[in-house]
Each structure stands twice: as C-alpha cells, then as structure tokens.
Amino acid sequence: MSQALVELIQAKFPQAVIETHAQHGDETVVLEAAQWKAVHQFLFSDPRARMNMLMDLTAVDYPERDPRFEVVTHLLSLDKGHRIRLKARVGDPDGDDAEIDSVTDIWASANWMERECWDMMGVRFRGHPDLRRILLYPEFIGHPLRRDYPADKIQPLVAYREVDNIEKLPPFGEEEGMPFGRQTHLGVPDPDADEDAQVN
Amino acid sequence: MEPLDVELDEAEVEFPQEPMLLNVGPSHPAMHGTVRCVMELSGESINKVDVQVGYLHRGFEKMCERGTWTQVFPYIDRCNYVSPMLNNVGYALACEKMLGIEVPERCQYYRMMLGELARMSDHLTCDGAMAMELGAFTPFLWMIKGREMLWDLFEEECGARLTHSFGRVGGMAHPPTDGFKENALAVVRHILSIIDEVERLLLGNRIFLDRLEGVGVISAEDAISLGWTGPCLRAAGVAYDVRKAHPYMKYGEVDFDVPVGQASDCFDRFMVRIEEIKQSARIVEQCAERLADSGPVNVDDPRIILPPKEEVYSTIEGTIQHFKIVMEGLKLPAGEVYSYTEAGNGELGFYLVSDGSGTPYRVRIRPPCFLVTGGLERVITGQMMADVVPCFGSLNMIGGECDR
Amino acid sequence: MGEINSNEVLETGVGEGFVTTRLVPLLSWAQKYSLFMYPFVTACCGMEFMAVSSPRYDFSRFGSEAPRFSPRQSDLLWVVGTITQRQAPVLKRIYEQMAEPKWVLAFGTCASCGGFYDNYACVAGIDKIIPADVYVPGCPPRPEGVLDGLMLLQDKIQRGDRTPGVVKPRRDPATNQKMGLVELRRSRRTA
Numbered sequence: 001m002s003q004a005l006v007e008l009i010q011a012k013f014p015q016a017v018i019e020t021h022a023q024h025g026d027e028t029v030v031l032e033a034a035q036w037k038a039v040h041q042f043l044f045s046d047p048r049a050r051m052n053m054l055m056d057l058t059a060v061d062y063p064e065r066d067p068r069f070e071v072v073t074h075l076l077s078l079d080k081g082h083r084i085r086l087k088a089r090v091g092d093p094d095g096d097d098a099e100i101d102s103v104t105d106i107w108a109s110a111n112w113m114e115r116e117c118w119d120m121m122g123v124r125f126r127g128h129p130d131l132r133r134i135l136l137y138p139e140f141i142g143h144p145l146r147r148d149y150p151a152d153k154i155q156p157l158v159a160y161r162e163v164d165n166i167e168k169l170p171p172f173g174e175e176e177g178m179p180f181g182r183q184t185h186l187g188v189p190d191p192d193a194d195e196d197a198q199v200n
Numbered sequence: 201m202e203p204l205d206v207e208l209d210e211a212e213v214e215f216p217q218e219p220m221l222l223n224v225g226p227s228h229p230a231m232h233g234t235v236r237c238v239m240e241l242s243g244e245s246i247n248k249v250d251v252q253v254g255y256l257h258r259g260f261e262k263m264c265e266r267g268t269w270t271q272v273f274p275y276i277d278r279c280n281y282v283s284p285m286l287n288n289v290g291y292a293l294a295c296e297k298m299l300g301i302e303v304p305e306r307c308q309y310y311r312m313m314l315g316e317l318a319r320m321s322d323h324l325t326c327d328g329a330m331a332m333e334l335g336a337f338t339p340f341l342w343m344i345k346g347r348e349m350l351w352d353l354f355e356e357e358c359g360a361r362l363t364h365s366f367g368r369v370g371g372m373a374h375p376p377t378d379g380f381k382e383n384a385l386a387v388v389r390h391i392l393s394i395i396d397e398v399e400r401l402l403l404g405n406r407i408f409l410d411r412l413e414g415v416g417v418i419s420a421e422d423a424i425s426l427g428w429t430g431p432c433l434r435a436a437g438v439a440y441d442v443r444k445a446h447p448y449m450k451y452g453e454v455d456f457d458v459p460v461g462q463a464s465d466c467f468d469r470f471m472v473r474i475e476e477i478k479q480s481a482r483i484v485e486q487c488a489e490r491l492a493d494s495g496p497v498n499v500d501d502p503r504i505i506l507p508p509k510e511e512v513y514s515t516i517e518g519t520i521q522h523f524k525i526v527m528e529g530l531k532l533p534a535g536e537v538y539s540y541t542e543a544g545n546g547e548l549g550f551y552l553v554s555d556g557s558g559t560p561y562r563v564r565i566r567p568p569c570f571l572v573t574g575g576l577e578r579v580i581t582g583q584m585m586a587d588v589v590p591c592f593g594s595l596n597m598i599g600g601e602c603d604r
Numbered sequence: 605m606g607e608i609n610s611n612e613v614l615e616t617g618v619g620e621g622f623v624t625t626r627l628v629p630l631l632s633w634a635q636k637y638s639l640f641m642y643p644f645v646t647a648c649c650g651m652e653f654m655a656v657s658s659p660r661y662d663f664s665r666f667g668s669e670a671p672r673f674s675p676r677q678s679d680l681l682w683v684v685g686t687i688t689q690r691q692a693p694v695l696k697r698i699y700e701q702m703a704e705p706k707w708v709l710a711f712g713t714c715a716s717c718g719g720f721y722d723n724y725a726c727v728a729g730i731d732k733i734i735p736a737d738v739y740v741p742g743c744p745p746r747p748e749g750v751l752d753g754l755m756l757l758q759d760k761i762q763r764g765d766r767t768p769g770v771v772k773p774r775r776d777p778a779t780n781q782k783m784g785l786v787e788l789r790r791s792r793r794t795a
Binding site: 061 | 561571575
C-alpha cells in the first residue's frame, strides 16, 4: 500500500476523491462513482502506478447508509509492489439503482468478479459483456449477500420428496446399527474388553 | 440410410456444418470438483466454452456473518480443503492485522511448518490426480501414500486429518506436540523420496510428456490480466510469490527458492508444483531447527485468547474472560483490512469489515482459484477435447475455494 | 428376478460335487461383493474418498472397486460432499438414470443432513431429494467409518433390508467402553 499512489490520484482527479484513509496500513481512496473507470484506467496505464493486477473486486452492503453499497477494488502492481484499495458508493436504500462502470476491458479478471458481485449483491456493471449469475442458478430470485436477505431462505430447484416427517427422516432407534462384529447382546464376552475400565 | 457397401465419394458426403454442443457436466470423472463446461466443438477442437461454476456454492460469506470471528475458522478450512492450514493461517493473520498484534515467534514457526506441510499435501493431490487422469495410476497412489503420512502428522497435531480448524486469532488451538519436529522431518524425507520415484517414473515417459508439453499455453500478460497468482502464474514466467514479494511471519528469514516456468503449458504447471514441494521441504527443515521447544504459542492478551480451563473454573477473571470471548466473540476494532498470504493456489486474500462487535460484518475471501478457473476459457479454447483433462487438472481448481 | 426358491439338487454331468442354495441370497451375495460405484464427488469429502480408495484403507477389498462413471452401469451411488440447490437436479437426474437395483450411500455430514450449511444454498441432506440407504456421518468421516458404512450396506443388501442405516462408532474412543448406542440386532446368519 502506498501513500504516493494516493497523492497521484488526488493530483490527477482532485474532484473525484471523496475521502482517503489508511487503516492498518492499507491506503484507501473513496471515489465518486462517475469517475470509477477513469481512475482505474489511469492507475493501469500511468507509468508511475502500473497497477497491472486487479486482485479483488467486491461490494459491501451498508443498509442504513445512502448510498447503500460500497464497491471495493484492490489493485496490485507486480513491478512496483504497491497496492491500493479503491471504493465507490452506489445504490439507494432499497438496493435498486446500484450501477457502476465495469472495468472488464482493463483487466480480464473483472469479468467473473463483477458477475459474482452482481449475483451476490445486485450491483450492476455497465458495459460488462455478459452480466449473469455465476455462483447461483438463474432461477434464483434476490441477492443473498445483502443484509436483508435471510440466510436460510431456500429456493429449491427440485421439489422435496413427499415423505412423512421429512425433517426427521428417517428415525433411527437405538438398535439401529451394525449387526456384524461383536455379538455382545448375546452375552458372548468380548475378549478385548477391559472389564475394569473406569469412566474418567 | 444407404447400405454400407456402396462406394461413397468423400466429396459427395455432406458433413454437418454446425458445431456440436457438448456438456461436460457437473458430475464428471476427470474434472476435479463440480464444474460444468458447455463446449462448442467442431470435430475435436473447441471453438467456444462456457465454464459454469457455482455448483458448490455453500454461502460461506453469508454464514460468516452469523457467528463470531472464531467461528469462521471451520468455514475457512473448507474453502481450500486440500491445504486447510494455509487458509487457517491466512485468516488468523488477517484478524491479527486488524487487531494490530503479532503472535510469538514460536507460533510463527509452528504456523509456517504446518502451512508448508499443507502446501505439500495440496501439490501432491493436484499432481497425483493430474497423473491419474492421464492414465498414470501408480504415481497417484504413491502420492496419496505421501499425503497419508502428512495427514497422520496433522492428525497428531490438530486432531483431524483434513479439516483441522486449528488456527485461532492470536495463536493456535494447542501448542506443538513433543514429537512434532522429528515426525515432520521424517515425513518430509519420505515425501522427497516419493517425489524422486514419481519423477523417475513420469518424466521419461513419452506419452506423459506429449500430453502435457505445449498444451494449454497462456501468455504471461493474459495470466496477469486474468488475475492469476500462485503456481499457475509462476509457470507462465512471472516470479510473483507473496512469501517473497511481501514476506509475512518469518518467510523473510528462511532460505527457499521460487520455481518459475518458461513455457507456460501444463507440463510447466505440473513441474512447478513438484519443485514447490521440494522447496516446502526445505522450509520445513529450516523451521524445525528454529522452532523453540518451549515458550508461549498464543498471544498473552485476555481479550483474545481463551484462558486455561483451570483458571476458568477457579478465578472470576477467568470465568468472565471465557464468557465474553465465547458468548460475544472476540471484538475486533471497527474498520476494514485486506490481508493476503500465499495459499496453495496463489494469493489468498481476506477483506474483513468489522463494526466493532464480535460478529463479523463482512468476510470477503479473495479466492485464487476462482480467478484461475476464470481463465480456463482462454486456456482451452482452440485445444482439442482430450486436452481439457490435463489443462483443467493443472489449474488445480478446488471447488470449495472457487465457489465458496 | 425369478423367485425360484428351490432346494433342488443340481447334478453335474459326472455326478461329482453339487451345491444347494436359495437363489435370492446367492444373488444378494453376488451383488454385495460386486458393487459398481458411481462416485458423485463434490467437496471436501472427496479427499477422504480418495483416501479410502487408496491402498491404506482400500475399499476394493470389499469388492467395491470399480468406479463406473455412467449411472446406467453402476449400482451404488456414493454422494460424497455437499449437495447445493444448484446441484440437486443433477443428482436427482443421475439417481433416476440408474437402473434397479440401486443403493445410495450418503458420505459425510453434508450429504446426510446438510452439516452446518443451513443456508440458502445447500440441501439439508440428500434424503430430501433421493432415498438414501446408508448415512456415514463425519466432517469428513474417517475412512474406517466409511468402510463400516460399506459393510453395513453390504449387510443390508444380504438381508434384503431397505431401511436406512447410520454408521455409529462401536466404542467410545475416550473411555474404550462400548457405547451402548450400537445394539447389535441379530446373530450372523450364514448366507
């Protein structure tokens, strides 16, 4: 993480930077959503930055804030070794209208990561070549990683079997077990058992 | 239908023009894990492929938000389930970065040893499975024999063969056992001899080499753009290893090399892993020399580490401490952190967001093999159908990590 | 399967040795010691499955060696690992494609009851989709547990018993006492 990069961005895009911080040594810049792609493109191509690897692209949901979502990217420069975190806030409190530019034509890794972000959080990426669900199935409705999606709300694709007491299927009694092996119920003494074994 | 004995002029026979859609389904013998590749084939060569992952999406990130910071460890284990200690260590380091603490030296060497042993287990599995899918069943069995030795060692240390959940924020669940160092060195020696045998068996085999060399080539620029890290990136010629580039724990003080390939084909990816096993063995040997035989393993902070059971039952401070850590979870300060380590497949990153309570607000796992599998399309397009098997095997896609 | 419950003496041409038995137990004996498995491997239990198939805990000793990757040609479906909602139709399709007689072994806690994944993505146990015959709990189960599960299944096949069974430990490892949970049902009958 590097302070020089933060200064570079602030010099080039002074109106785009909303705030910066460096918690735990990770330089972070919060940007205007409209300048998202321009800043990323700058960081990729500028010879002082050379951020040639997009490490991570994700979103965090803050339902009590407006804008609700925070799209977060982590960039790395393999040559120079510096990293930076960029953030932008999108979306209204209902979760609609969360749109931001896609950076797929800068880094190919953004393709799948943006698809996952759409799938899990519902953030749309303008200009993404193929924005569809990646981890969940197309019939799934909703975006599960949002805070208001209940974690145990299932949307099964296959109807569950019609059996009584399916939740406790099947009942296993005490005698359910393995009928082979030592026949202790017949009163045959077990040669390996330690008769004086005490419970700790 | 014409009778078969009629002389057919090849020029008159109409071959189908449209490419064929073939579904290499989620349950397939030669694909590790559940991935569905919908391929458009023209003859044997692949025109387009749509790689569909997500058949093992178990909702880790959502589950992490329901427990405490320590309860994330079992979920993390099941991400890259062939090298679970590396995941444990990575997550523990992320939490410790957020707390701003550093574990004692004994713990660092212990974590490094367990992590490198897990990395050896990962590479043994990947290469063994790759060899098996190409028809070489014997090296697979030998490598699994080596892996069993490693798992015996893990069982002795951590209590479980596979999903250890042994790491804790601020240390480890238990200190090393007495025989750990000797056992680890003995196991490492055995595994090096197994690797030697495997190399002698496979690397002179014309069929094995022909199936792997020149197959699944990807350029370094493409690999970097796709976000590849780990052995796949190093096989493409880019010498990026988090342990060397951004050393953490004591990796800066031990002596090891990073194998880098040149041809960026399946064979290089295979060999990079074999060489990494040897380098991991070196690291384990060096750490075993430096691992202290006594001393604290956990950080001495009552807000993070559970107190010993005798204190819990006898002193009031111990009871309160235990209660607070177990019921509320250990409290990480509000904020966010991104911490990264070198896992079996590349840079495993954790982006943690905390709101100051004991429950995680957001745990984002940056999965190395999700991005590597994203590059599968580029690797196999243009190859022949039979090349998919070694290509996919060499990428080492672990379903638990890819889909989380 | 013709129910020829016959005790006839079968004479060979030379009149030398002969065997009398009943057909159904003989067929069951053949079935249980030649199970062709379909390993439907998804997750971490797959690693233990590899371990069970390798020479140390070899399950080919039990006759269950041959993996057949076509459901038509297999009779034991090993469901190894977590089944997610997305995977459920695939599993159901594979189960339906298998020909009778077929058995299902739920390998691991996720396949048996969903494990600790009680969330939107996972099916809480495969018995919600397909009937299972043996459940092997464990996360992942120890290979010895899997072998116990296989033996339990073989026993059920021999007795023609389709009620599901769970693999339980035989002894409490901490105290080396018989756990009392495993009440052995009947003495071994000659098959």
